[in-house]
Amino acid sequence: MKYIRLIFNVAWMVWFSEIASAHEGHSHGQPLAVSVALDAHGTLWRASVKDGFVLVDKSPSVSPVVFSNQHKLNQQAQKIGTDGDARPKMAIAENGNIYVTWTQALPTPYSGYIWFSRSIDGGKTFSQPSIVHQDRAEITHRFDALAVSPSGRIYVAWVDKRDLIAAKKANQAYDGAAIYYAVSDDAGASFSEERKVADNSCECCRIAMLATEQGDAVMMWRHLFDGGVRDHAMAKVSPNKNSIAIHRASFGNWKIDACPHHGPAIAKGGDWGYHMAWFDGGDKVGLFYARMDGQAWVSSPAKRFGDANSQAGHPALLSDGDQVWLAWKELTDTASEVKLAKSNDGGRSWGDSVVIAQTKGKSDYPQLLLKDGQAYLAWNTESIGLVWAKVSQ
Amino acid sequence: MKSVSKIIFFFALFLSQQVCAEPLKPFGAASRMEIEKAHQGQPMVLAFWSVDCVYCLDELGVLADVVKQHPKIKLILVNVDGQSSSPEINKALKQIRLPSVYEAWQFAEPDEDRLRYSIDKRWYGELPRTYYYDASHQVKATSGSPDLTWLKDWAGKI
Numbered sequence: 001m002k003y004i005r006l007i008f009n010v011a012w013m014v015w016f017s018e019i020a021s022a023h024e025g026h027s028h029g030q031p032l033a034v035s036v037a038l039d040a041h042g043t044l045w046r047a048s049v050k051d052g053f054v055l056v057d058k059s060p061s062v063s064p065v066v067f068s069n070q071h072k073l074n075q076q077a078q079k080i081g082t083d084g085d086a087r088p089k090m091a092i093a094e095n096g097n098i099y100v101t102w103t104q105a106l107p108t109p110y111s112g113y114i115w116f117s118r119s120i121d122g123g124k125t126f127s128q129p130s131i132v133h134q135d136r137a138e139i140t141h142r143f144d145a146l147a148v149s150p151s152g153r154i155y156v157a158w159v160d161k162r163d164l165i166a167a168k169k170a171n172q173a174y175d176g177a178a179i180y181y182a183v184s185d186d187a188g189a190s191f192s193e194e195r196k197v198a199d200n201s202c203e204c205c206r207i208a209m210l211a212t213e214q215g216d217a218v219m220m221w222r223h224l225f226d227g228g229v230r231d232h233a234m235a236k237v238s239p240n241k242n243s244i245a246i247h248r249a250s251f252g253n254w255k256i257d258a259c260p261h262h263g264p265a266i267a268k269g270g271d272w273g274y275h276m277a278w279f280d281g282g283d284k285v286g287l288f289y290a291r292m293d294g295q296a297w298v299s300s301p302a303k304r305f306g307d308a309n310s311q312a313g314h315p316a317l318l319s320d321g322d323q324v325w326l327a328w329k330e331l332t333d334t335a336s337e338v339k340l341a342k343s344n345d346g347g348r349s350w351g352d353s354v355v356i357a358q359t360k361g362k363s364d365y366p367q368l369l370l371k372d373g374q375a376y377l378a379w380n381t382e383s384i385g386l387v388w389a390k391v392s393q
Numbered sequence: 394m395k396s397v398s399k400i401i402f403f404f405a406l407f408l409s410q411q412v413c414a415e416p417l418k419p420f421g422a423a424s425r426m427e428i429e430k431a432h433q434g435q436p437m438v439l440a441f442w443s444v445d446c447v448y449c450l451d452e453l454g455v456l457a458d459v460v461k462q463h464p465k466i467k468l469i470l471v472n473v474d475g476q477s478s479s480p481e482i483n484k485a486l487k488q489i490r491l492p493s494v495y496e497a498w499q500f501a502e503p504d505e506d507r508l509r510y511s512i513d514k515r516w517y518g519e520l521p522r523t524y525y526y527d528a529s530h531q532v533k534a535t536s537g538s539p540d541l542t543w544l545k546d547w548a549g550k551i
Contacts (some may be wrong), residue, residue: 031476082516083445083476109485110447203447258537259446260519281519281536309514311506331510362504382503 021245031082034386035090036378038371039098042380045123047090047100051150053087054102054115058123059305062371065388071126079105079229080114080163081142085206087364089146091154096122097187097311101132101144101156104324110203112142122318124260132156132182138350139165140177140203142160143263145219149211155190155237157181157207163199176200176224181217183239197235198246200224206263210274214238218248218294220266220276229255232264232278234292247297250288252280267317267324269294275324275347277315278307287312287328289385291347305341305353306330318375320366322346323377325391327356327366337362338379340391417479419501420471422511426494428469429530436551437467439524441512443474444485446520448538453489455539456523460492463548468495473509473520475500527551 044059046067057070080088081103090101103112113136117129121309133141139159147155160180167174179197184190189209191270202222209219216238223233225248232250254260264278273294279287286308291300307314310330318325324343329336338357343350357366357379364380375391418424428439438456442449453470469535470489472482482499502508509516513534516522525533526545533547 109444164438204445256519256537257448258519258521259443260517262518279517282496283515285515285517311510311514311517313517329506331473336506362507 011065019052025057032382033082033087033207034364034379034380035088036367036369036386037090037092039092039096039122040094043123044102044166044388045090045092045098047088047102048380049080049082049088049102052080054080054100054117056090056098056100056119056123056126057375062376063161064368064387065386067386069123069212071119071123072124073100076113078115081105084204085143086113087264088385089144091146093148093152093154094150094188095152097148097152098123098126099148099154099188100126101146103142103144103158105142106138106140108141110142110161111138112140114141114144114156116156116188116191120187127188132191133158133160133180135160135162135194137162137165141180143204143206145207145209147209147211147217149217151214151215151216152185152187153211154184155181155209155211155217156191156193157197157209157217159201159203159207159221160194160196160206161203163196174199175228177203179219179221181237183217185239191220192239195236195239196222197244198233201233202230202260204259204261204322208264208266208276210266210268212268218266218268218274220264220274220278222260222263222270222278227255228257230260231279232276234266234274234276234297236294245258245297247292249276249292249299250280250283250290250302252282252288252302254280254282256281263311265315265317267319269324270322270346272346274319275319275326275329277317277326279313287315289326289347289350300347303350305350306339314365316368318368318370319346320370320373320375323375325368326350327368327377327391329363329365335360336381338366338377340377342391345368356391357384357389359387412463412504417472417482419496419500420498420508421502421506424471424498425512428498429526431492432467432469432526433530433544434528435467435526436463436465436528437469437526438472439469441471441473441516441520441527443472443520444477444481445474449521450488452487452521452538453486455541455544457489457491459544460495461546463551464492464494466548466551468492469498469517471498471500473500473505475502475505 149272361382
């Protein structure tokens, strides 16, 4: 009898030790990685993640910002990407439709699925989420980017490793990952079969994407150029065109086999092209801005912003005519800051950088939004919640 | 009878330790200094890595081999995934043939940007990030996969 009890005790101790080692890491609170967007009525919408669920809520007024009417988009809890450059994404169409994407991390390391949910009744209800890509292998489909064109065409782009895996099987060399995208012309009821934008992208950086008046998408991402150089590439993508031209967008020559976890930002310029901001490592480490000619695909010399010794990075860009705002995050010995610079001539010349927000605790990356011709900062912080501030410059 | 139960008890304890891998030490703002102090006068490699970084496990494998060939060098691994559970991290570490002696830490501050800043203002979050200390604690910091020629040369001089 005693032996039976002892054997029972052994089993119990083994079981207990498994439970004890299965705790969920150290306590880190809720992720601060959110996305915000404004609808035509000036209502501020937010997508966030809590306890494995993507949540959408809204603040009808922005003075002050008070969120309510929370919707849970996924019914089953998932491990949702909120680390580094990962976050749920939100875009609002001109007709008021709300679109949300996110990355679910799967058990295999680096693997994931990109999910999509929409509201076609102005945020009253959201659809059952669906997976955007048709490839369902448990491999990398991560770092979703989302944009909707003025005509209502939805683009979802992501980092995808199917070509790396195919190359490995064929014993061929393949650097990095690939950029894929899918498009919806029926307000998100369905998505096209995914198509490849480029081979050899960086594996772990966000993709910057905008959708144009003509219904094209312009994407910028960190790319692996010859010799393992991680500079940026840009491409204009149209579902009607079969070939996609890849253009080199930055020339920092950061040669590294590493995950920078630091993707770029873009904004529409005038008829001439696009504004770009990005982080570069290596000898010339820092945050940079340049203009990209959208016809000739030639970029202006890179202009440095912020203090590299204060971790200047994670840029946001916003444009309205010739006005351009560039915001980024820096750290001091005691606080996190958002700094801002403004140009009134389409990015040719810039005013001084100023600190526009500060927090003592943990904070997200800054986002910039346009409301009634005025620029606003949206910045999620642990201590004061979502900072919503008019950018006075 | 007593001795039998004692044997079974210690067997159970042994089994439970086999299942529960080495606990990860919590890495906070003061931990780098604490580690440096604890290994004063000893060469060491302080390697920051993530389960989410495709280059990290290869790098840790290379570092493990170097440390096995040069046992004087201490290997200190710091996982930066504060939100990951310890089984996830230990599962990743099991893929590497680590030396018999090493330390495993995990980020344990809510503000990981600030923690990184307190470790090194010139580290921007790229991984792997590694600090090579010689016996007098002259440090070389590198980002990305190590240059094998340099690494062998460095370890050979230790």
